[in-house]
Each structure stands twice: as C-alpha cells, then as structure tokens.
Amino acid sequence: MAIRSSIILGTGSYAPERILTNEELSQKIETSDEWIRSRSGIRERHIAAPGEATSDMAVQAGRRALADAGLTPEDIDLLVVATVTPDMTLPACACIIQHKLGVPTHAACFDLNAACSGFIYGLDTASAMIQSGRYKKALVIGVDKLSAIVDWNDRNTCVLFGDGAGAVVLGGSDQPDTGVLGAKLGAYGDSVNLLCVPAGGSSNPATAEAIAAGDLFMKMKGKEVFKLAVRAMDEAARDILEQHGFHSDQIALVIPHQANLRIIDAVASYLKLPMDRFVVNVDRYGNTSAASVPLALDEARKAGRIKPGDITLLVAFGAGLTYGSALIRW
Numbered sequence: 001m002a003i004r005s006s007i008i009l010g011t012g013s014y015a016p017e018r019i020l021t022n023e024e025l026s027q028k029i030e031t032s033d034e035w036i037r038s039r040s041g042i043r044e045r046h047i048a049a050p051g052e053a054t055s056d057m058a059v060q061a062g063r064r065a066l067a068d069a070g071l072t073p074e075d076i077d078l079l080v081v082a083t084v085t086p087d088m089t090l091p092a093c094a095c096i097i098q099h100k101l102g103v104p105t106h107a108a109c110f111d112l113n114a115a116c117s118g119f120i121y122g123l124d125t126a127s128a129m130i131q132s133g134r135y136k137k138a139l140v141i142g143v144d145k146l147s148a149i150v151d152w153n154d155r156n157t158c159v160l161f162g163d164g165a166g167a168v169v170l171g172g173s174d175q176p177d178t179g180v181l182g183a184k185l186g187a188y189g190d191s192v193n194l195l196c197v198p199a200g201g202s203s204n205p206a207t208a209e210a211i212a213a214g215d216l217f218m219k220m221k222g223k224e225v226f227k228l229a230v231r232a233m234d235e236a237a238r239d240i241l242e243q244h245g246f247h248s249d250q251i252a253l254v255i256p257h258q259a260n261l262r263i264i265d266a267v268a269s270y271l272k273l274p275m276d277r278f279v280v281n282v283d284r285y286g287n288t289s290a291a292s293v294p295l296a297l298d299e300a301r302k303a304g305r306i307k308p309g310d311i312t313l314l315v316a317f318g319a320g321l322t323y324g325s326a327l328i329r330w
C-alpha cells in the first residue's frame with residue numbers, strides 16, 4: 001500500500017579529526033591562503049586518517065543519524081550510499097557499510113554515483129521507495145574521501161576538496177504534504193570531461209602507464225565547471241520551486257552544495273535571496289562531494305536553523321555534470 005509521505009526522522013554527520021589549513025597547503029605547493037580564500041571561500045578541510053576508509057566515515061555519520069532518529073541499525077531495510085570514492089571498485093560500498101554498521105541482511109543495499117549531487121539523487125530514490133510502502137526505514141548516506149583521488153601536486157584541484165560524511169534516516173508518514181515534497185534531477189552528459197578521473201575504469205584500466213601519467217587522479221576544468229554549476233544550480237532551484245508552486249521567499253533555508261562561496265553567492269543573487277538564508281560551511285570543510293549537502297543539513301538542524309513547518313531547499317551539482325534539487329517540509 002502506498003504511503004503518502006517520506007519524512008526525515010534523523011540526521012547525522014562526521015568529519016575526520018585531522019584539519020588541513022590553507023597555510024599548511026601553501027608550505028607544500030605554490031599557493032596561498034589569500035588565493036584560496038578569495039577564489040573559493042575555503043579556509044581549511046578535514047582529511048581522513050591513514051587507514052580510515054570511506055566506509056568508516058559513513059558508519060560514523062550513519063550511527064549518529066540513527067541515534068538522532070531513536071532507531072537502531074536493525075530497523076533499516078534500505079541503505080543507499082552516494083559516493084564516488086567507494087572503498088573498492090567492487091563490491092558496493094553499501095555492503096561494506098551494512099556489515100560494519102550491523103544493518104540486517106534482508107535490507108536492500110546499493111551505491112549510487114552522481115558525484116556531488118549524489119545525496120539528492122539518493123534522497124529522491126529512497127523517498128520514492130519509502131513512499132511505495134515497500135520499504136519502512138531508509139538510511140541515506142552521502143560520503144566521500146576525495147583526498148584519495150586528488151593529485152596533491154595539482155594546485156588547481158587539491159586546495160578545493162576535503163573528506164566527510166552525512167546521513168539521514170527516512171520513514172513513511174500518512175500525513176500528506178510533508179517531508180520530502182519532491183526533487184528535480186538531471187545531468188549534462190556532454191560535459192563528462194570537465195571533471196573526471198580518466199583512468200581506472202573499463203575504458204582506460206589502471207595500467208602502470210596510466211598511473212605514471214597521473215590519470216588515476218581527478219582532472220578538472222575549473223572555469224567551465226564554475227559557469228555550468230551556477231547555471232545548473234539556478235535552474236534546478238527554479239524548476240523545483242515552480243513544480244511545487246513556491247516563490248523563493250517561502251524558502252526558510254537553502255542548503256546548497258558547498259563547492260565554492262562564489263558559486264553560492266551567485267545562486268543567492270539569481271534567486272534574489274539574502275545570504276543569511278543559505279547554509280555555508282565551505283570555509284571549514286571545502287568540497288566534500290556527496291557529503292557536502294547532508295553535512296550542511298545536519299549542522300543546520302543541530303544549530304536550530306530548521307523549525308517545524310519550515311521549507312528547506314537542497315540544491316547541488318557535480319561531476320557528470322549532474323544536478324539536483326529537493327524540497328523538504330519539516
């Protein structure tokens with residue numbers, strides 16, 4: 001039997017202990033705190049400890065979200081993990097997380113790759129499965145360990161990224177018009193080359209030559225990504241508002257993907273919303289990819305920035321290039 005709404009029962013997040021500051025980076029590569037802050041808004045980022053895998057960060061965030069919801073891993077029958085940095089290419093990171101967290105074997109567990117939009121893709125997918133009535137409680141985790149795939153000698157990319165995890169627990173509700181109201185997902189597949197790891201997949205396997213050429217690291221055309229990101233975020237935000245008949249004024253809080261403060265600024269001015277309606281933590285975490293939106297969401301909730309009845313807009317873009325937006329009524 002179809003359930004009317006998919007609601008958020010709890011949130012949680014995790015960032016590794018180790019903080020890497022701009023100052024420290026500028027001692028290793030030709031960059032400066034001033035350049036990084038003025039171009040991106042980033043001051044520092046968290047970096048996973050040696051031996052700390054994507055699954056370990058996900059487990060921490062997942063446990064916190066479950067505790068917040070007053071549930072245990074045994075309650076979960078759907079585990080969706082959005083990541084581009086799984087522990088291994090095979091099997092799904094979700095299966096490793098399932099085992100470490102103690103989610104039962106009858107739960108459906110799978111990964112989803114939509115890069116930095118991954119959490120919104122996961123939220124929409126899990127919500128539809130909850131609304132169908134076929135799943136009772138879902139754990140959706142956005143997690144990435146980008147420190148494992150950035151070239152620490154490439155100043156164009158390494159200064160922008162960090163590691164972390166964020167999670168939400170979803171459940172069904174008979175109350176209409178509440179929880180995850182809807183989402184708008186899309187992708188510009190013609191822009192794959194703007195942001196990718198060229199080797200290590202089936203088209204260009206991880207040979208010694210590919211490794212030597214640095215092709216197992218992330219490559220990015222920053223300026224082009226920037227322009228497309230602003231356009232995609234603006235369109236995704238407008239589309240979802242229009243679909244649900246909302247004006248941007250009715251949005252209490254926007255939780256944007258934390259890639260660059262200038263991108264968030266541009267989206268705010270396109271939507272004609274003041275910056276104090278936006279959650280910004282890019283200064284402390286950098287771009288944590290799929291973890292970015294759920295980490296910001298969890299921080300905003302814990303800081304008391306989300307009240308019952310509020311409407312929150314999530315919006316993101318990422319490699320692919322993918323984009324996504326979602327509306328939540330609390």
Ligand SMILES: CC(C)(COP(=O)(O)OP(=O)(O)OC[C@H]1O[C@@H](n2cnc3c(N)ncnc32)[C@H](O)[C@@H]1OP(=O)(O)O)[C@@H](O)C(=O)NCCC(=O)NCCS
Binds near residue numbers: 195259
């Ligand atoms: C990457 C980004 C911060 C660069 O900012 P920008 O204002 O576009 O800077 P530019 O590309 O014009 O680079 C300016 C100069 O700074 C240099 N530069 C690049 N990285 C640098 C660094 N870390 N420190 C110092 N100088 C740097 C460049 O080499 C360039 O020098 P040149 O003019 O002599 O060639 C910005 O384009 C961006 O954020 N893009 C989107 C990236 C993104 O969000 N990716 C994730 C998607 S999910």
